[in-house]
Amino acid sequence: MYRNEKGCGRAIQNSGLDRSDVFLTTKIPPESMGYEDTKRAVDSSLRQAGQEYFDLDTGLRILLSILIHAPYGGKEARLGSWRALVEAQKAGKTRSIGVSNYGIHHLEELEEYIQSGGGGEISVGQYELHPWLDHSDIAEWCQSRGIVVEAYSPLAHGTRFREPVLRTIGGKYNKSPAQVLIRWSLQMGFVPLPKSVTPQRIQENSEVFDFELDEEDMKLLDTGEYSPTDWDPTVDED
Numbered sequence: 011m012y013r014n015e016k017g018c019g020r021a022i023q024n025s026g027l028d029r030s031d032v033f034l035t036t037k038i039p040p041e042s043m044g045y046e047d048t049k050r051a052v053d054s055s056l057r058q059a060g061q062e063y064f065d066l067d068t069g070l071r072i073l074l075s076i077l078i079h080a081p082y083g084g085k086e087a088r089l090g091s092w093r094a095l096v097e098a099q100k101a102g103k104t105r106s107i108g109v110s111n112y113g114i115h116h117l118e119e120l121e122e123y124i125q126s127g128g129g130g131e132i133s134v135g136q137y138e139l140h141p142w143l144d145h146s147d148i149a150e151w152c153q154s155r156g157i158v159v160e161a162y163s164p165l166a167h168g169t170r171f172r173e174p175v176l177r178t179i180g181g182k183y184n185k186s187p188a189q190v191l192i193r194w195s196l197q198m199g200f201v202p203l204p205k206s207v208t209p210q211r212i213q214e215n216s217e218v219f220d221f222e223l224d225e226e227d228m229k230l231l232d233t234g235e236y237s238p239t240d241w242d243p244t245v246d247e248d
C-alpha cells in the first residue's frame with residue numbers, strides 16, 4: 011500500500027547493518043483479507059522486499075514482522091488472514107506476526123480462535139498513539155499479554171508541534187516537540203514509529219535517550235483526548 015517494500019529491502023541490503031539489528035514490518039492490506047489473498051500478499055511482499063536474496067535459515071535473517079493492517083472484511087476473512095500468517099511463520103517466511111487497528115472486540119475474537127486451537131501468537135499490535143489519541147484500553151489489553159505495542163503517527167502526523175504543553179516541556183529539557191513526543195511514547199512502553207523524509211529530523215528523532223520526562227510531564231501529556239489524525243478502524247463494529 012505504501013509502495014516502499016522494494017526500497018526498504020534494497021536499503022537494508024546496502025546498509026551494511028547486521029540484519030539481526032533491523033526490524034522490517036510490512037502489512038496485509040485491507041483488500042487482501044481472507045486466507046487465499048493473504049497468502050498471495052505475503053509472497054508478494056517477500057518478493058518486493060527482496061527476501062529471496064536473504065538466507066532465511068541463518069540467525070542473520072531480517073526480523074520480518076507481518077501485520078494485518080486493519081480488521082476489515084468480517085470474522086471469516088480476519089481469521090482466514092490470520093491462518094495464512096500462522097502458516098507463513100511456520101514456513102519461516104516471517105519471524106513474527108500481529109495486527110494493526112484491531113479493537114478489543116477484534117482482539118478477543120482472535121484470542122479465542124488462537125486458544126481454541128487455531129494457533130499462532132500475537133506478537134505485535136500497531137496503533138495510532140500519541141497524547142491526543144487515547145487508546146489506553148487497547149494498549150493495556152496488549153501490554154498485559156506481553157504483546158509489543160507499536161505507536162504509529164507518534165508525532166500526531168506533525169499536527170501538534172505548536173501545542174503549548176510541548177513547548178513548555180521541551181524548554182525544560184532543551185528538546186524539540188518531536189523529541190518530547192517520542193520520549194512520551196517510549197515511557198508509555200510503546201515502540202514509536204516516527205516518520206521523516208528529512209535526514210536532520212531522523213537524526214533528531216533518535217536523540218531521545220539522554221533525558222527522561224518526570225511524573226508531572228507525563229500527567230500534563232495525559233490529555234484524555236480522542237482525536238485520530240487518520241482512520242480509526244478499532245471502532246469498526248463488524
Ligand SMILES: NC(=O)c1ccc[n+]([C@@H]2O[C@H](COP(=O)([O-])OP(=O)(O)OC[C@H]3O[C@@H](n4cnc5c(N)ncnc54)[C@H](OP(=O)(O)O)[C@@H]3O)[C@@H](O)[C@H]2O)c1
Pocket residue numbers: 079110111136137161162163164165166167168186188189203204205206207208211212214215240
Ligand atoms: N497502521 C496504520 O494504519 C498506519 C497509519 C498511518 C501511519 N502508519 C505508520 O506510522 C508511521 C508514521 O506515521 P505518520 O507519518 O502518520 O506520522 P508521524 O510520524 O506522527 O509524523 C510525520 C510528520 O512529522 C514530520 N516530522 C518528523 N520528525 C520531525 C521533527 N523532528 N520535527 C518536525 N517535524 C517532524 C514529518 O515531516 P518530514 O517527513 O517532512 O520530515 C511528517 O510530516 C508511518 O511510517 C506509517 O508506516 C501506520
